[in-house]
Amino acid sequence: MQATFTHINEAWAQLLITRLYQHGVRDICLAPGSRSAPLTLAAIRLQDTYPQLQLHTHFDERGLAFMGLGLCRARRRPVALITTSGTAVPNLHPALVEAFQTHQPLVAVTADRPEELVGCGANQAIVQPGIFSHHVRAALNLPTPDITLSGGWLAQQLDLALARLHGPGRGPVHLNVPFCDPLYGTPESADFGPWMSDVAPVVTAPDPFPGFTMHRIREPVIFVAGQLDPEEAEAVLMVARDYHVPILADIGSQLRLQDHPCILPHPDLLLTVTHIRRRLKAMNQVIQFGGRLTSRRLNQWLADFQGRHWLVSPHEDGLDPERRALQIQASIPEFCSQLKIPVQGDLGIAPLQAQVIEQLELALTYPFSEPAAARVITDTIPDDMLLLPGNSLSIRLLDMVARPGRGNRCITNRGASGIDGLVATAAGLATGHPAGATLLLGDLSLLHDLNSLALAARSPHPLVIVVLNNDGGGIFNLLPAAAHKDHFQSFFQLPHGLTFRNAATLFGLIYANPDSAGAFQKAYTEACRRGDATLIELNFPSNQSSRIIRGLIKTLEEVRFEE
Structure with missing residues (x-):
């Protein structure tokens, strides 16, 4: 590790980034910021030492965090996020909630102002320690870099927190890292070799699984x-x-x-x-x-x-x-x-299964519908492409109608089941998986994460975003809220009247808007073959899916099945 630096901030940041790498981090997602500059510059420098280290950038911290989550899920290893201080930090929270619920090893490294600048009206200074307290597996609030605190001490503190990235209790970790001015060092160089002389090698020994007793099984x-x-x-x-x-x-x-x-x-x-x-x-x-x-x-x-x-x-x-x-x-x-x-x-129950499938096929025949679109995806998706179902209606449709066959890996954000960050998660999945990814989501989910289309546009591998546009929250047609007709549209469905052709143009994505099952299958097949991102918009009446699903369920509940 380099031992010559111009300032303790540089040495401190370099040791921190090195320790992340030694704990398995190969992807670092960075948002722009001044207070985080020592960390960003350290990550850039370390790419020469560690060619496997990849840096990813985005202008929005919330999307950046979900992209990191997608990378984490695709590559199945820890991913680090670096942000500046202030409101940049809580923008990481939704992705950390999802990571916490699903035990994903995401590391939030948040730059901070020194303690004496908090609570006195200083710019971009908020209380950051403990901000994710219920949604991280470990948190470390470091002091400002100090030459009297040795590199060995810093490495030990980092190791204690980063150990929670591994083992059965793994999950997200928060490192809060304040820096004093000057952030960028001085013209003079100094030898920090003695400061780092007591840094010990990383020892990763995740906690073992607890023992279990195999009780007697009651068959069948x-x-x-x-x-x-x-x-x-x-x-x-x-x-x-x-x-x-x-x-x-x-x-x-x-x-x-x-x-x-x-x-x-x-x-x-x-x-x-x-x-x-x-x-x-x-x-x-x-x-x-x-x-x-x-x-x-x-x-x-x-x-x-x-x-x-x-x-x-x-x-x-x-x-x-x-x-x-x-x-x-x-x-x-x-x-x-x-x-x-x-x-x-x-x-x-094989004869009964066959009759269920027969009724399902009838329901998917006509008209072209959201359930039929979900079926087209699972019938057509290339081998080894990842599938990300959006929450709300999209995942329920896939769970209900997908025909078994290709066995594609299906990744879900079901920890908190939020509709936020789905485009960014898919961009992370596609970036981390050479065969690419397909995302099926609703119109409100896409509106929620619209600026992450900038991440999608930079995907190095195929990324197909299929949006089911039913002009609002279509899932509510299947929920008790639908009975409140006086308030349903205004407070639950929230129709918006928007389409996404111009959004695709704004972010430079290929766009298609097919209006039949055959046209969709053709557009989807072509999109999967490309090496970049495509947005396919499918427009449907707001209550079409609910009518088809209710009709199918009623038929299955009432039909006299022959055993």
Whole structure:
């Protein structure tokens, strides 16, 4: 590490950035700012030493943070965010909330004014320590750089906080870093070798998973798959295959889009059928892997389940809203390797599944609709391209209608299920994944994150943004708010009358506006083949999807199925 600097600020910042790299950070997302200049310049300098270090910039801290979250999810390693002081800092909060809920190792490095400038009317000075207190796994409020505090002391403090980027309790970390003037150093150079002489190597030893007891299983058993990483999903599917265990898989489980005899297709729709629910009553035990399930019907079925319910997760956070499940903290692959289940017989619901699929196909035939658009995406998406469903209506449509097949990795922001930052997250995913990413989101979600189209336009890999424009909050047509007709539009749906052609032009994105399933499939296929970003806008009547979905559910609830 370089030992000659012009100022303690330079040495302090250089050691901090180096320590981030040694803890696994290979991507740093930077917003412009003056107080953060020592950190930014240190990151730039260190690219010569560490060619793998990549720097990403954006003018908006909120979008920058969600881009970092997307990079974190795509590359599955820690990502750092660097901002200046003041209101730049709380703009990171939404992404840190999502990272906290989903245990993503995001590091917020926030430059700050020295303590004596806070609370006295100084410019761009707010109380920053503890600002993310409930939504980070560790926080470190450093003093201003001081030559009397050795580099070894600084490295030790950083290591204690950054250790929370690893292991079963991992998650976001906040480093608050005040700097005094002069920020950029002086004309004179000094040897900081003695100051750094007591810096010890990084030792990363994440906390082990706690031990668990494998209780006796009450067969027959059914698996429920929530939000899982690929290796967790693979372990669940392997044990299901060995013992013929059926799986009800969430769209974020990495199993829902796979075509396999154990994975029940369209679980959200299957659970509307009386005969299928009756067959599932024969189950004596549910083993659920991961949480944050999308389907309301699946959540309700679990709430009403009368047998034994285990919930296995590598994290200690509670994931059962009903607080009835026995939660087991364990590595899911390790847990699966120890599962022993008597080989089970077939559920006998294949004819019923076929009839559900038949009714679904009829509902998707005409007219071209939002559910039909979701189906086109899952039927057409290239192998290995990532899929990011936006929250609200988009993820529910994919969970409901996606046809199993390609098994693409599906990444969701279901920690807090917000509609903010989806474009930026997708830009991070596409930047970090050579096969690119598809984002399906609603019009309000796109309006919420419109300036992140600047990030999308710089994507080095294919990025396809498909916006379902139903002129407002279409999800509310499926919620009780729809019954309040006098207030529904003004306070829930919020129609805006906007379209996105000019937004695509403003940010330099390729734009398409197909009006049929065939035209959409053609536009989507072409967009996936490009190496840059495309915005595809699909316009639909505000209540079309709700009518189609309600009609389909009513048919499935009332039709006399033949077993």
